[in-house]
Amino acid sequence: MKAILKYTIFILLSIVVITSISPTITFANTEESASKIRITEWQLHPGNDEDNKIPPADGWITVKENEKEPVLPKGTSSMWVKIQLPAEFDSHAGLLVNKAYAQNVFAYINGSMVYESIRDHYYDVNKFVIPLDGPTNETLYIHLVNETGNIGINGFVFGDYTNLYRNMVLQDLPDIILGAAFIFVAAIMFFCMIFLKKVHVSGWKSLSLIILSLGCLLILYSPFLYSVYEEYGFLFATGTDLSINVLFPALFFFLETIFGKGKFALVRIIKYYAMSLITLSTIGLGINIATDNAYYSIYYLVTTTLFAIGVIGGGIIFVGLLVIHSLKKQKDAIIVSIGFGIFILLAVFDMFKYYAASRNYEFLYWKWGIVCFILSLVITLGRQIVLSFEKVVTYSKQLEIFNNELQRSEKMDMISQLAASVAHEVRNPLQVTRGFLQLLEEKSISNKEKNYMVLAINELDRASEIITDFLTFAKPQLEHVTLLNIANEFKHIGSMLIPLANLQGGKLKLNIPDHLQIQGNSSKFKQAFINMIKNSIEALEGDGEIEIKGYREDNRVVVQIKDNGIGMTESELAKLGEPYYSNKTKGTGLGLMVTFSIIEVMQGNIVFKSSKGIGTEVYISFPAA
Structure with a gap:
């Protein structure tokens, strides 16, 4: 079991190394091959989802790279983007859009559509490359539509279409590697459950589900899949919802295994709430799939609201639980607190860089925080298993000592009963025999006879001492x-x-x-x-x-x-x-x-x-x- 834990920790540490190296190589390649011409200025025009295919003539807002985006009017559900392309470019050129928040994306040049993406789900993060053809100075119009109201765009790189597309894919590869590694670790842990005792299965299973759901989230929430396999976007979004549904209750199952049900059974209450939420969400998801997304907005609103309530309440209980047990100097709580603290710090650092860069920033470090948090959970569970094993060993030793003491007690009880029954009866004839031997010694003439008598008297004295010991043992009070x-x-x-x-x-x-x-x-x-x-x-x-x-x-x-x-x-x-x-x-x-x-x-x-x-x-x- 210790070997399994060592291999699990080794794999997680390997993930940290891989994910820390991969982004550096990927982004370096992106800058080298795709930054031939970086678009540093473009124009925006807010609209609504009733806009037609013709862009507006006036009212455009100029936006520059690394500047804070303008605040759009409340209720804005669509937006036009106007980009002036370079004067000359090859027939195999393209424009990389690093991040666009929209469900539907349309791109036009001279009234002709050159790119289109229509989604039947609510995952609205887009990363795509628009193919461009033509030798003259052109204006590219991009029309974004999003029913949720979360709409925006940033990061434009102009260059060779093939290089841009390859580097776009490589940018999201670390997410796939990290998620696949998590799924691989979870699969190993599920397999190892057959070697566990029943008492350890609950914590091991819940931790496996936590790692599995996080791995699925990292893969399914990455723009990579939606960019490369756009036709399966609804399946990916559905998988994301299911992964979130599994993660929430699994985390509180694990906490209950490690720290107990908590004061007033709060941990168990949140666990049951999460189980109810996953049941409701799964039923709603099934209804939504059967009705071809007819009730998706209702499903999304209800599940998101209930999930947010659960996350807030569960988060408060989780942090409170860690604080209480850490103040009691419980090592498991301290280890989990360190892992969770690293995750929070890296997430806050990501948010700081996000706003410092006027939101033109790709979140990176929070993923390392997840690795640290998972590593702390693995260490905690490992400690629980090792401590449980040590308790079994200690109990076995105590049982062996108890059995030895019981055997010794039985032997002593037997001797005590024997001593009590015969000691007095044996001592009396010994004393009489000793007295007559003393008389015979006094009347003996030869030294040889006296020596025999002295020897006999000494042996009788030794026998008397043994009888005395018997009596002392038989009556130790x-x-x-x-x-x-x-x-x-x-x-x-x-x-x-x-x-x-x-x-x-x-x-x-x-x-x-x-x-x-x-x-x-x-x-x-x-x-x-x-x-x-x-x-x-x-x-x-x-x-x-x-x-x-x-x-x-x-x-x-x-x-x-x-x-x-x-x-x-x-x-x-x-x-x-x-x-x-x-x-x-x-x-x-x-x-x-x-x-x-x-x-x-x-x-x-x-x-x-x-x-x-x-x-x-x-x-x-x-x-x-």
């Missing part, structure tokens, strides 16, 4: 709980074990502050630590050092026991505390079991760290009194 000063307790422990450590050739260092106090039973506390410190002394195997430190950490008292003995492997550490497991030749493992039980009853925690040949560290913590 504390009696006579008092306030314990850790330093005082370790003074008694040290007085008993320092001579033992010295006898073994090691050193025992105590560094316990006087102010550390806990609640517990003094004898049980000493028993637990004597067991652990004796283990450390026996692990020294001669010269070595055992350091015992105490300190307070938050609301707990921590005792650290560190030795430089033989150490243990990870597998040995994992078995510590299990019954009948011991690193000693004659050990039973019951000593550490008793120690664990005492520490557990005193609400303490114990952690072992060890390396073979280096030594062992033990951290025991108790609630501070």
Whole structure:
């Protein structure tokens, strides 16, 4: 899954590089081959859609390139444009119109129509090349008609028709490349859904739909298709409407997956609103197609109005959601905010250049903003999947630990029941046997018999100690709980074990502050630590050092026991505390079991760290009194 996300991000970054290089090359070629003669002055005459094919005789307004266009009268739905062509030109010449806002375009020279474009849809951005023939100075008239009232024209380049047409096509090629790349990424993501778990499918599917709809929008809203395949313009416009319908709900499905339904379920409300809008829009679109655009104006007005309301409301909720979660320092919200912020900044930069250039400007940078925004969504979804995977791994580890603890608890419970049932009964005959062996030892004459008796008594004492450990484990509850000063307790422990450590050739260092106090039973506390410190002394195997430190950490008292003995492997550490497991030749493992039980009853925690040949560290913590 991580590999899929890496490839997706790599493809998106490749898109940024391609789209940043392509416009530069394309526009450079356009300027080089098509700017032989640039028309810098033309004339306008506002009209209405009832104008005939004859241009008006007077009332023309002169417009110069890079100047602000004149404000047309309200309700203007048509406009005439008059352009004086150069005095001489070849028979294969043409005039590139870089941008014209109109549904219908007609061009005339000497009353004869030389170009015509009639659209049955509301996409009104035109980019075209008018073919020109003739060796004399001529006047070209262009008649623009647009029922929506959005009408205008700018950017005229005169030159060879073939070169102009080729460069017109190349200008819009980055949009096609970018859109196709988005569709390709969405297709890969749809394919990869078969490898996802059900919990991740919803977010992945909605993100795939977002990328797919944006790719379709970039392609279907580009003038390239309407210029080259004009006869399919209605299909392209319909596809644009459907892409917008998919984008809006998909975005809020994704937001709900990442951030939840939001306060007062606002995200879910907008999602349902978007779903209702897409249903209504699709039905209206079907009716419009069936009636041959008879109700297109009504459909366009209703869907545009409802969409604008949804965009405004959804945009406010979206921004508010990002702000709220970003202030909470949620990383997903910060990542999406950065991507969305870059998109907004680049879009604002485009608008600034648009108005600075008197609207004679091609919007470019907002597309890079879309790439950044999509990239932030991909990263966010990737984080969600990775975090979910880490939760599963953590849960698995916790489950394994729980199972180990359960097994250990079952073993201890079994031993506890066994100890409670037989310990007392076994200890009594042992004591009687020991007493008679002592009498026999006193009456023995030969040293050999005495040695046998001493050996037997020692073994009985060892058996008695094991029985004592059984009883301690079987009844771990504390009696006579008092306030314990850790330093005082370790003074008694040290007085008993320092001579033992010295006898073994090691050193025992105590560094316990006087102010550390806990609640517990003094004898049980000493028993637990004597067991652990004796283990450390026996692990020294001669010269070595055992350091015992105490300190307070938050609301707990921590005792650290560190030795430089033989150490243990990870597998040995994992078995510590299990019954009948011991690193000693004659050990039973019951000593550490008793120690664990005492520490557990005193609400303490114990952690072992060890390396073979280096030594062992033990951290025991108790609630501070």
